[in-house]
Each structure stands twice: as C-alpha cells, then as structure tokens.
Amino acid sequence: MNLKQFKPLHWIYNLLHYKALQHNKAAYSKYGIHKPLMASISSKDFPDKESRAWLDTGDSAVLALQKEGFRQFQPAVQQKIKDWSANGYLILEQLIDTATCDAVNREIDQLQEKGKLSFTYGNKLMFANKKSPLIKGITLSPALTTLLQFLLDKEVVPFQTINFIQGSGQRAHSDSIHMTTYPLGYLIAVWIALEDVTPDNGPLFYYPGSHKLPYLLNNDFNEGSTPLRLGKKDYPDYEDMLEELVATQHYTRKEFLAKKGDVLIWHANLVHGGAPILNKTLTRKSMVIHYYAKDVIKYHEITERPSLLEE
Numbered sequence: 001m002n003l004k005q006f007k008p009l010h011w012i013y014n015l016l017h018y019k020a021l022q023h024n025k026a027a028y029s030k031y032g033i034h035k036p037l038m039a040s041i042s043s044k045d046f047p048d049k050e051s052r053a054w055l056d057t058g059d060s061a062v063l064a065l066q067k068e069g070f071r072q073f074q075p076a077v078q079q080k081i082k083d084w085s086a087n088g089y090l091i092l093e094q095l096i097d098t099a100t101c102d103a104v105n106r107e108i109d110q111l112q113e114k115g116k117l118s119f120t121y122g123n124k125l126m127f128a129n130k131k132s133p134l135i136k137g138i139t140l141s142p143a144l145t146t147l148l149q150f151l152l153d154k155e156v157v158p159f160q161t162i163n164f165i166q167g168s169g170q171r172a173h174s175d176s177i178h179m180t181t182y183p184l185g186y187l188i189a190v191w192i193a194l195e196d197v198t199p200d201n202g203p204l205f206y207y208p209g210s211h212k213l214p215y216l217l218n219n220d221f222n223e224g225s226t227p228l229r230l231g232k233k234d235y236p237d238y239e240d241m242l243e244e245l246v247a248t249q250h251y252t253r254k255e256f257l258a259k260k261g262d263v264l265i266w267h268a269n270l271v272h273g274g275a276p277i278l279n280k281t282l283t284r285k286s287m288v289i290h291y292y293a294k295d296v297i298k299y300h301e302i303t304e305r306p307s308l309l310e311e
C-alpha cells in the first residue's frame with residue numbers, strides 16, 4: 001500500500017505541526033465541526049458545496065455598488081470589480097513597479113544561491129514570503145489586500161507564495177482542489193508578472209467564466225476514502241475530469257501576455273494553468289500569492305489534510 005494514502009501518518013504529521021493548525025479552531029466551532037484539529041477533513045464533513053462568498057451570491061455589477069468601500073477604488077478598478085462575477089478574474093496593469101519586480105528577482109536569485117530556496121514539485125519555488133521581508137511585504141501590501149478583502153468581504157491571510165523562473169506548464173485546474181475552504185469560495189490568488197510574458201515562454205492561461213462551474217471535489221472523482229485510507233484516485237484523475245468538463249463548455253481560452261508588473265487576480269474556482277513553453281531557453285519569472293479568508297476552514301481536499309498556516 002502507498003503509505004501516503006494512510007491517514008494515521010497524516011495525523012502524526014499534523015500533531016507535530018499543531019500550532020500551524022490553530023487557524024482552523026474558531027471556524028470549526030463556528031461551523032459545528034466536532035473533530036480534533038489534527039484529524040483528516042474533507043468535503044464529506046460539510047453539509048453543502050456552495051460558495052458563500054458575497055459576490056458569488058449575485059452579480060457584482062449590482063452588489064458592489066451597494067457596499068461601503070466601493071467608492072475608495074478608482075473608476076477603472078470599480079469597473080473591473082463590477083465585471084468580477086461575470087469573469088472570475090481581473091487584471092491590474094502595472095500595479096507593481098519595475099524596481100520592485102527587479103528587487104524580487106534579485107531576492108529570489110540570492111535565496112537560491114544561498115541554498116535557502118530550492119525547487120519543489122518540479123519547477124516551484126515555494127514560500128519565499130517566509131524567507132524574504134521584501135516578498136512578505138508585497139503579500140501584505142494594502143494595494144493588494146484592500147482589493148482582495150473587498151472582493152471576499154473578509155480579512156485575508158497569505159497562505160503561500162510560489163515563484164516561477166520558467167513557465168509552470170501546469171494542466172488546467174482550479175485552486176479549490178489545492179486550497180479548499182468551507183464554506184467554498186474563500187481562496188483568492190494574485191499572479192504577478194516579474195518580466196514580460198510572450199506566447200513563447202509559457203503564459204498563464206485561463207477560462208473566463210469557468211469559476212461558475214461546479215466545484216470538483218473528492219466525491220466527483222475519488223469516492224473510495226475510508227476512515228483510515230484515502231481513495232485510490234489522485235490529482236491526475238482530477239485533471240482529466242476537469243479537462244473533460246471544460247471541454248463540454250464553450251469557454252474562450254485566454255493567455256495572459258502580461259507586461260512586467262501586471263497583476264491578475266483570480267477567483268477560487270477559476271480554471272487556469274500554465275501554457276506549454278514553446279521556447280525552452282526562455283524564462284518566465286512570476287510570483288503567485290494564494291490567500292485564504294481568515295475565518296474559514298482551510299484544507300487540502302485530495303489528501304484531506306488541514307492546511308498548515310502559521311500567522
């Protein structure tokens with residue numbers, strides 16, 4: 001048997017990281033989850049699969065106008081917020097200045113040189129925000145968090161950063177399978193171009209409107225979980241199923257041919273990925289920040305592990 005499927009090993013790991021599970025405590029009690037914080041948790045433990053994020057309950061073109069705080073945004077940003085419900089993403093051109101992008105790129109180089117940051121999961125440089133005050137500062141900057149908090153109507157907390165030197169080449173997915181919340185809809189991501197992106201260096205791709213698809217969770221592709229073992233299906237099975245689902249719809253696939261400093265913010269359920277890298281000699285420096293809303297249950301659906309998050 002694959003030991004990774006054996007839940008008691010996760011519980012031991014969780015116990016060893018108990019402090020980093022405390023973020024779920026208040027939400028377990030709010031949503032009536034009577035499980036220890038170190039126990040496995042998945043969508044099977046919850047009564048519904050609906051997003052409760054306020055802009056998912058109607059049309060942001062109507063709802064946003066009624067909200068205090070909407071007027072603090074520039075008219076161009078207000079329009080993007082109004083389009084959020086229809087699109088599931090928004091783009092802020094030139095939000096991050098060139099000097100900051102250059103400083104982040106230098107910082108990532110130095111962290112790698114010093115052996116403080118190395119590739120995991122193939123091509124990902126994870127959690128640079130924990131190693132670099134500069135990058136941590138960007139994740140917490142009001143220019144981002146004010147807008148994210150308005151979009152979710154909740155306080156947000158950065159869960160992780162991922163830096164890429166080259167395109168991710170990742171197949172289509174929605175972040176809700178990786179960073180799942182109860183209630184659903186309380187993950188939001190910021191993607192920052194740290195250099196210009198072209199069709200050749202593996203742009204981010206996404207399907208506008210795909211956030212309205214049903215959330216694909218374990219019961220859709222991986223039924224076999226028992227109290228002691230995870231189901232036998234895994235992430236590639238999820239990717240296959242999502243790809244099939246997307247193919248049944250008539251979405252337009254878009255590529256984000258960003259200029260350095262451009263930012264794309266996506267909805268928890270927007271289907272996106274990394275286009276193939278056509279010219280493998282090219283870099284595509286970028287950084288993603290995944291944020292959770294603070295007061296919700298945060299976990300990883302496939303492995304049923306609560307997220308580890310030190311605040």
Ligand SMILES: O=C(O)CCC(=O)C(=O)O
Nearest residue numbers: 168169170204273274288
């Ligand atoms: O940057 C990319 O190519 C994809 C990143 C991504 O899919 C993610 O961070 O969820």
